[in-house]
Amino acid sequence: MKGLFPQYDYSTPTDYEETWKTALFVFDTNVLLNLYRYQERTREELLETLDKLADRVWIPHHVALEFQRNRLTVIAAQGRRFSEIRKVIEKAKTDLTNGISNLQLTKRHTLINPEPLTTGFDKLTSEFLAELDKLQENQQALNAPDPIKERIEKIFDGKVGAAFSTQDEVDKKSKAAELRYKAKIPPGYKDEDKDKDGPDDFYHHGIVYKRKYGDYFVWSQILEHAEKSNHKKLVFITDDAKEDWWKQIDFDGPKTLGPRPELVDEATNIGRLDTFLMYKPEGFLNFANEFLAAKISNETLKEVHEVSQNNKNHNTKNIFNRGAYLVAESAVLLWARSVHEQATINDGLYPDIIATDASGITGYEVKIFKHTDTKNIIEAIKFAAYSIDAYGLTSLNIVFIVSSFYDANGALIKLKNTNLPPLPDNINIIFGEIVESAEGARFEPLHQVQYGELNA
Template sequence: MNGPESEYPLIRQYRDWIQNSQSEEADREQFFTHGTVVLDTNVLLSLYEYTPAAREQVLGALRSVKHQLWLPYQVGLEFVQNRHRVIVGRKKALDDASKALRKKLGEARTAILDARKLVQNLLIKYAQDANSKEVLESEISERTVRELHCTWSKTLDDHVQKLKEYDLAVSSVNKEDPVLSQVAALFGDKIAGPPDPAELRRRVDEASSYRFPNRIPPGFADDGKGTPLSSAGDFLLWEETIGHMAASPERSRLLFVSNDTKDDWYQPASNGQSSRPWPSLASELRMRTGAELRIETPGEFYRGVNRFLNAEIADETYAEIDRAAKILIEAVITEHAAVHTSPNPDLAAAALDAVGLDESVPDSIRDADSRLLFTWWLIGVTAQLDRRPRFDDEPDVSIAPATRSEAPPDPDWLPGQRLHLGEWPYRSSSWIAPWFFRAVTRISRHDRQILQQLAARQLDAEHE
């Protein structure tokens, strides 16, 4: 809003809420040419999802803003912790693809022969046409279908096998990670050091006791995601960035780039107002640092780099940028999300069947929240431990029934000694989530042992 009315204190103070969008397009260029640029972890991890040609174009675009980049400690930490997970996730997806191909082609082979038999039966039943029945037997014989099955299977599997060695194989990344080295060169020494432990604890306490309960952005949607420290990741990033911007009056513009458009960063659309970054974020940054804020998705950001800094990015690369963004923002079921989300009944049934549990087991858990947490955990752990094939579009699950640590992640967690002697291997070195304790104490010994063995195997896998 411009003009004399913009000088009124009320309009000036609440301008972030009054204006319909972020800063005007004319001012946008200043963020690319003179602003501090902060990339969220998901933007860096996306580099592993691109083809080599697209990755090189994206890195070239980032080099055009190299002197404006700054890496918060939290982003760097999450990047180095999760980069291997992204590569392993690609390997698992390709391994699962080979299994899925065999299953689907086998089902197709059976379906074709069943379809032929159906028509043959109809020919005999309604036309007594034995000749056509024999012709079908010859044209769509088991041998013909088997040969076609082998040909198609080889063609499809060859493509999958080539993808396993394409660009970023897990074995090569273990030895030398080309993405990591290029990201390190991109930021140089413009990275933040670790925060003071006392300050870190203060920030985590502020997030869990004040900001998250009051749904103050950013990061409140991660409340209940593992430990309080892991839940506070977005808020820790925000606080670091505010401290960096406040340290120098020359830092007058912040361009923050992220795939994350959940409602703890973006105000949901309503009453004719389209979704937009929360105005309170811009207000808070200005109040505490005097700087202006602009938040953009990777697609918007790279198009801006192309427009204002003449970076060469092909249309195909923009398509990859958008595709990678979707991959990394797929739903993850946390404890907070689980108690508000009912799982697909077929998915829940498959998880129970995978470990030999009756469908009545969840019903024995009286508390509704505990029942949902248990069901989602079972869905997640059976997929994680390869006890069943994943469903299409199945969400990842981040719910822990137990942990091994000196202190409990939350005061409500119970010591491992509360579980039965001889059934739980970590009685003296673990903490048990209260919902899991309620679940295993209300079922038969046989079912209880199955669940505790699953939880123990999950702990072992996470500590390997």
């Protein structure tokens, strides 16, 4: 069976350095539209990264079309935030004034003078609203020249794929998409109900398209371009987090292993690619630091992550109960940032956290330790081992969150007395606890051991 099903093998080593030197980088519509959601610093760092890739960027025609069609909608949504925050402030002022007035302090309690509070609050809100007005002046207007659009058009000048030429061609693609969606063949089937509450059609250059088939239109154009081009390596960057693009499992919380195996299979057999990778925006920028010597700040990575999370929460329902896990993940992230030059959440991918410094790329996988049965620990270690090669990691730390020193010590003793499978020495096991403080939750490591030492 060996070698018969490579699309299902997420442990297959990839030469990331060579891929980043030679691959074609393809961007989804949502990545371009996010530029309107980012602050200026973040936007500029992303655009500078695209400039570094020069003639190795490309977008399908349907991505360009969707960008032009949806650009004003995103700009309008950003503009609405200004009126929404003004309403919140006005309501707060009204509630404060009415609340104090209802207390009738001048009649019932002459010692309490609310005037300093109301005057101070009025001054504070006036200053904030004045600053808000200045910010709004710089907000992209719907009918004004658009420098972001102009910059994107310049970067992708001559790097946009061919359009569908006839209605018959689009109808054939739509029929293929319909059949694929029914069979749950990725990508796009999670958009099957887009036309449930109203018309889904739009018209462009004499051709009628259905919005719900947009993901498949994009994917089919990527495959056609890959088959005809000289590029044998392709990297696709998308902010779509749904399962019809990514292989997702529930492994002590949601984990995304990589692109769906069906996509890898089609990229290899239809697109004739040797290497097909997918990144979310945060992952793309994080690895651009490593392979392009891009200067992406932690602040930018944080904002890109937050925008992606907002998009995900808006478009999808999270089926996993993440409560304590998210607290633990955030605490470990802060700790990792104190150890490495940079560290960022891997946005649902495996491992949870990616950290970089002069020594290379370190992964952190966070687990909630539930009891001292080592079976679950060993399963987690086996599952983690493949990702070292799959993600080009220098080392991988599996972090088990325990409730006490005694749990950590007991688990460590059991592990050392267990016949463990042979695995790479650059896997480390870390036991630690989450400590609550006035500054928030923090991670305190209790035991750290190299996997090879457990078998010593």
